[in-house]
Amino acid sequence: MPTNRQDAWSNDEDLLLAEVVLRHIREGGTQLQAFEEVGKQLSRTAAACGFRWNSYVRKQYKSGIELAKKQRKEQRKQAQSTVEEKSVPEEIASSVPQNEEKVTTIDFDDLVSFLKILYQKLENKDGQSEKIQELEQKVYSLSAEKEKLLNELQTIEQDYKALIEIMERARKMVVLQEEDRQQKVKFQMDKNGNLERIEK
Incomplete structure (x- = not known):
């Protein structure tokens, strides 16, 4: 006579396991x-x-599993459609309705929250306009500083050219003086073959 194991699964336990797993599948939970x-x-x-689910119970509840998965999909679709209905005020702000016959109802709380969001966006724009003014002032001061630096650079370039010109004149004067000195001094050979310096 075969003996039942002390930890053997009864039909009631299998049924409980199946019910709980199917409920979790329907509700989007995990196995x-x-x-x-x-x-x-x-x-x-x-x-x-x-182990019991995968080895024995799951095979007996294939149709139940498929049904639970379908129900889960339907619940997700319903939840998504209610979320889309809740987000209608944001869509109103961002786009014009394409179908004018379509009528949407908005409750007062949604309208208030929508207006609060618009007010926050407006405040953000005010903060941005202050930032824009600040940046424009910075651009103005930087352009003035750039103009000043360009003027200084132009002055430095003019001074540099004048200095180069002065140096060139000085060099030419030195060269001319050398040539003059060389032209003033002449040497002449005397009868004995010695050179004599002759001043002009």
């Missing part, structure tokens, strides 16, 4: 979370619950 929840209820480890 691991389901295994942990069942493990606490049945005094088993999450690994044991996962």
